[in-house]
Amino acid sequence: MGMFAGTPFDRPPHCERCERLESECVCPPEVPATISPASQKLKVSLEKRKRGKSVSVVQGFADDPPAVQNVLTKLKTVCGAGGTLKEGVIEIQGDHQPRIRSVLSEMGYVVR
Numbered sequence: 794m795g796m797f798a799g800t801p802f803d804r805p806p807h808c809e810r811c812e813r814l815e816s817e818c819v820c821p822p823e824v825p826a827t828i829s830p831a832s833q834k835l836k837v838s839l840e841k842r843k844r845g846k847s848v849s850v851v852q853g854f855a856d857d858p859p860a861v862q863n864v865l866t867k868l869k870t871v872c873g874a875g876g877t878l879k880e881g882v883i884e885i886q887g888d889h890q891p892r893i894r895s896v897l898s899e900m901g902y903v904v905r
């Protein structure tokens with residue numbers, strides 16, 4: 794008598810999503826989950842630029858570029874300032890650190 798008789802081990806493997814036999818499964822490949830804001834630790838800082846100008850810098854995004862682009866759009870609107878996104882780092886013209894921190898927190902990001 795097989796020692797796995799009557800246990801799940803003697804069932805052929807089934808797909809966890811469609812519950813068909815894996816050999817009959819037609820599920821599409823799994824799409825990578827978007828990274829939750831709560832798992833991203835962002836750093837907000839102020840940097841001086843030429844001619845005495847300062848920019849608020851947000852870095853530490855692990856999101857896809859379109860998601861970070863959304864954050865940039867929101868920050869520009871809330872701060873009423875221009876901004877750019879370069880290689881995953883957001884820059885907003887002027888010192889808007891407190892506002893940026895509160896917007897990012899509201900969106901669920903972890904800000905330090």
Ligand SMILES: [Zn+2]
Nearest residue numbers: 808811818820
């Ligand atoms: Zn399946």
